[in-house]
Amino acid sequence: MASPDPAGIVLVPGLLHLPGYLDAAAQARLAAELATALRAAPPYTPRMPRTDQPFSVRMSNCGPLGWVSDRAGYRYQARHPVTDTPWPDIPPTARAAWDALSGYGAPPEACLVNLYEADARMGLHQDRDEDALDAPVLSLSLGATALFRYGGLRRSDPTRSVRLRAGDALVIGGPARLIHHGIDRLVPEAPDLLQGTAPGPVPDFLMPGERCNLTLRRVTRPPDA
Structure with a gap:
């Protein structure tokens, strides 16, 4: 089950860290749900716009829409870019975490799945390809610990870091919705x-x-927004 206390730690206004939000049983349940989803939507290696350089992480998606990147740019689309099949449903455990933590009156439409090998990382970036920027971004971690780096609205702003461990949840919303963030290692x-x-x-x-x-x-x- 999820932690009964969702208060969490406010890293900066709008950026909420919830250590151990998913207990061991919930992590196992989410992992099993995700394993089924990844059989339907196999992970693939996206590529950078313009340069066509491969990412260091493999990706897949769940939900009505999936985030993809290739030489043509960043975008959301309804079908897997390799198999051309619809994305599978968002895992129920992840959807329940959204309902509990997002405070948003509409369901998530995309669940991006990033798979990090031991030497993979993710450079500082903003999540800004969405129209619903009033909705937060919810992150859930499984497996190895990552050093998460976060800064400000400008790429040049000072940064800090926090460790994200298995079972941790992170909510990026409000004044922090467009902060730069990434995974160092x-x-x-x-x-x-x-x-x-x-x-x-x-x-x-x-x-x-x-x-x-x-x-x-x-x-x-959402239509009523």
Whole structure:
């Protein structure tokens, strides 16, 4: 189950860290749901716009819309760019976390799945390809610990970092919705150094030392907005 206390830690206004939000059983349940989804939408390696350079992470999506990147640019689309099949449904455990934490009156439309090998990272960026910028972004972590870096609205703003461990949730919304953020690296940790809820078993689709991150977003503005 999820933590009964969603108060969390306010890193900056609008950026809420909830260590151990998913306990070991909830992590295992989410991992099983996600394994089924990844069989329907196999992970692939996206490429950067213009340069066509490959990302260091593999990606997939769940939900009505999926975020993709290739030489043509960043965008959301309803079908897998390799298999041309619709994305599978968002895992119920992830959807429940959105309902509990987002405070938004409409469901998520996209659940981006990032798979990090031990040396993968994600440079500083903004999540700004959505029309519904009044909706927060919700991040859920499985597997290895990552060093998450966050800054301000300008890329040149000072940055700080926090460790995201298995089961952690992160809400990026309000005045923090467009802050620059990224993943510096994965961090090996001994079990006795882990804080918060104990991590669940390593998901079947990850090797030890790898990480999975789910990012839930609302893409379009609800009709009554």
